[in-house]
Amino acid sequence: MEVFLENLKRVENDASLQDFARKEILHGTPFVFSGRETDFYEFRKRIAAHFEIGFHEIFITGSGKLGFSPHKRTEFSYDSDIDVAIVSSDLFYQMMERIRCYQMQLRESRIAVSKREINKYHRFLEYVAIGWFRPDLLPNSFDIGDIRERWFDFFTSISxxxxxVGNYKVNAGVFKSYRYLEEYTFSGLESVKKSLEVED
Structure with a gap:
């Protein structure tokens, strides 16, 4: 982690930061699968088969990828979650079609939603606006097609x-395209880099 953060501090411009993000976070075998490339392939294949997408559209991010969290400055441990990023425009749009139906019902006042759930839904829509579908932020009232329940049932079944992947909880979200995953990763690193500069 110290080497990673030191190298991040030395990055001088956006182009170099983008290259750093690609090389250190998006490329290569994740820490949790270190020395187990076949298991990594089978894990990606398992998720891809369930959603009927390509195995290459499955990524592991966060501390499971690096072996530490640069945001929290903590090492990967058995208490850590495995964060899966699914990059599939087809799956993204399939899920957004359910959201469209939900939004129409909400707009026409055919469903009752609490203020707390509306706030959660607005947070969900903020992530959608940056190309990331996060089922964990869907309101409990969202039951069209049971998408929320089926999503968590599947990821619980592989946790x-x-x-x-081993004895870890698996979480996941869907990115609209690789570009959106890359931009989100770049933004996260930019935030960490700024915090390092403040500390100096």
Whole structure:
């Protein structure tokens, strides 16, 4: 982690930061699968088969990828979650079609939603605006097609020792395209870099 942060501090411009993000975070075998490339392939294949997308559209981000969290400055441990980024415009639009139906019902006042759930839904829409579909932010009232429940049922089924990744909880979201994942990753690194500069 110290080497990573030191190298990040030395990055001088946006082009170099983008290259750093690609090389250090998006490219290569994740820390959690270090020395287990076949298991990594099988894990990606398992998720891809469930959603009927390509295995190359499955990424691991966060501390499971690096072995530490540069944001929290903590090491990867058995208490860490595995963060999966699915990059698929087809899946993104399939899920957004359900949101369209939900939004129409909400607009026509055919469903009752609490203020707390509306706030959660607005947070969900903020992520959608940057190309990231996060089912964990869907309101509990969102039951069209049971998409929320089926999503969490699947990822629970591959968590806690029930898949190649091991004894960890698996979380996931869907990015509209690789560009959106890259931009989100770039933005996160930019934030960490700024915090390092403030500390100096």
């Amino acid at each position: 806690d020792g029930r898949s190649e």
